[in-house]
Amino acid sequence: MSLLEIRQLKKAYAAPEGGTHVVVDVPEFSLAAQAQVALSGESGSGKTTFLNLIAGILTPDTGSIKFNGQELAGLTEPARDRVRATSIGYIFQTFNLLQGYTALENVLLGMSFGPGADRGFAKLLLKRVGLEAKLDHLPRQLSTGQQQRVAVARALANRPKLVLADEPTGNLDHANAREALTLIREACRENGAALLLVSHDREVLGQFETVQELAKLNRAAK
Amino acid sequence: MAVWVVKEQSNDAFTKQNAGFDAVLGARSAKLQLVLNAIFHLEASPGNLPWADFQEIAANPAVKLVLPIAVGDNYYGYRLVGTSTNLFAVEHTPGRKYRLAQGEPFMPGYMEAVLGSFAAQQLKLKIGDKFHPYHGLNFDEKQKHEEQYVVTGILEPSNTPADRVIWIPLEGIQNMKGHDPAAANDISAALVKLKSSAAGRGLELMYNKQGNRLTFAWPIAQIVSDLLGKIAWFDRILALVAWLVAVVATGSVLASIYNSMNERRRDIAILRALGARAHTIFCAVVLECAAIAALGMVAAFAMYLAITTVAAGVIRAETGVVIEPLAWQPVFAVVPVTIIGLSALAGIIPAAKAYRTNVAENLLPVS
Structure with missing residues (x-):
């Protein structure tokens, strides 16, 4: 059974000039447990909206998103929040770390909405991403590569079944991007999490065995 | 909160503060002035009370205790109050009399003084110290009296206005050089403790309504409360x-x-x-x-x-x-x-x- 199954998923926004603008129109998509899949797509192709729908941050206008056998589209907002807090990790292009919190606190915060803060596991994750000496550093005291590693640790903090990564190397230089990508893939594999990554970077996409073009997947992107 | 607490506690303290007395008898004047002068040791004395009037109220069967006081001198702004040794028989609060923390009471007729605790602390006077009083209720260094008093005792803190008073024998004020010899037998006021509070109404009628020489300020709490109500x-x-x-x-x-x-x-x-x-x-x-x-x-x-x-x-x-x-x-x-x-x-x-x-x-x- 797939971890994630999507059917006839549609999402449209009100257009400034009136009417609606369809951003996501995905007839079918599935992702197996522990699989690692990359979606390629240019800016404006609806990648972020697609990931936000899967994460339950947005609700679809129509269609079905079955995650781990549970229909997300039918859940209330608090129930979707709960699914996100316990089973889905999210890595953003801009890292989205909370600036007033240390690296360790950012990871602990990611846990606190799910199963609860586990200081030992948080430290272990930060050690895994090479930041054991930077636990008490604030994001501004870390390099961009280090900030992204904190974001990776945070995404894995709740032992998620699925990690969504939205252009995770978009703000990194070449060396850091390669390193971060390797880390994300290894960390997901070690923690038994499936990875769904979106990027427009050919080099990033080239490292995945399975790459799907969003232009083919999302009819609205054509 | 500070405004509220100071107001509430001040109201409470001032209205409950009667130094153990129910009323004040003094020269014809406003009741409030009598109370402020005799109980709180503020304001000037409105005038003198002849000794005969003191004796008359002391003999009244409704009166339990009466204490004469005479004012007119100070020592560095702290008021000297002449009185009798009955002071030490007064319960300033239920169950608590004015008691000496150190030393002995003054002897009637002698130039001896017992200091309230706050006055002793502020003036840094101790047992055996001697001082010259100054004439008037406000300190003026040119108004020094020749008489010299010796401190024989210091009162325990009572948290009443008595703490900031220098208590001396009544005769001390009456006979101080420079005071009017014609008033040597007069006092400033009589502090009255009644056998029952109901007796106050009869005395008030007698002194305030039927007479016109004296004022009987009763009940003290109501008089203070009226003042606080005005402000x-x-x-x-x-x-x-x-x-x-x-x-x-x-x-x-x-x-x-x-x-x-x-x-x-x-x-x-x-x-x-x-x-x-x-x-x-x-x-x-x-x-x-x-x-x-x-x-x-x-x-x-x-x-x-x-x-x-x-x-x-x-x-x-x-x-x-x-x-x-x-x-x-x-x-x-x-x-x-x-x-x-x-x-x-x-x-x-x-x-x-x-x-x-x-x-x-x-x-x-x-x-």
């Missing part, structure tokens, strides 16, 4: 100002947090993306408002302590009445609970804004 408008204005300040402060916190919601939209969106529920964010903002108010109350309490400590010192120095800033008052609970509650209530507005934060839009950039 109650002032503390009502202060209380109103205090509440206005509280409302403005609460409004400022609200405006500040409401405006900060714009800057914190991204943080809120991140928390939501991590799985925080909307109502968790809502509660966090309300709690933040309440916590800011609670911290404000801690700072306010420190300010309150500073203000009331200074105020209590001034009131004690000027009147002898003791205000206890830390004595429990309902306002200690009412003000913090009200302010924190108001702040939490006001916090609902920014909390609602945080609740409605659009997660997807605020997690930009979108690819």
